[in-house]
Amino acid sequence: MSEDATEDDTIRCWLVERTYTDRGLVDMTYATPDGSHVRRKQVSTTIMRQRGSGTTAAVDVARSDLDPVDDEETQERYAAEAERMREEHDPEEEV
Structure with missing residues (x-):
């Protein structure tokens, strides 16, 4: 099991994109380490x-979600950004 997988069939995903909309919403994309x-x-x-x-650097997501x-x-872009986030931030850190 990788360091990003947990026993309850979830996987840690890292923030790879954040977009603010003109309707007062934030769209966040969290990706698996491999993108x-x-x-x-x-x-x-x-x-x-x-x-x-706030927005955390990572979240644990059920694989089914x-x-x-x-x-x-x-995929390559998301994997690179996930790696950067893993290197620079703790999972619970607000970014």
């Missing part, structure tokens, strides 16, 4: 402020 799968989240910036929650990344170039 082959992602979990996308969309959160209201208002709700984030009200809850006092991951979507495949079909484009090889995107």
Whole structure:
């Protein structure tokens, strides 16, 4: 089992993209270390402020909640960004 896999069939995914929309939303993309799968989240910036929650460098995601990344170039870009995040941030660190 890799260091990013846990016993309860989840895998640690790292923040690889964050986009702010003109509707007050934040689109976040978390990818597996190899960039082959992602979990996308969309959160209201208002709700984030009200809850006092930020964006963490990583989240643990159930494998069943991951979507495949079909484009090889995107997979490579996500893998490189996931590696950079792993090297520079603790998983729970707000980024």
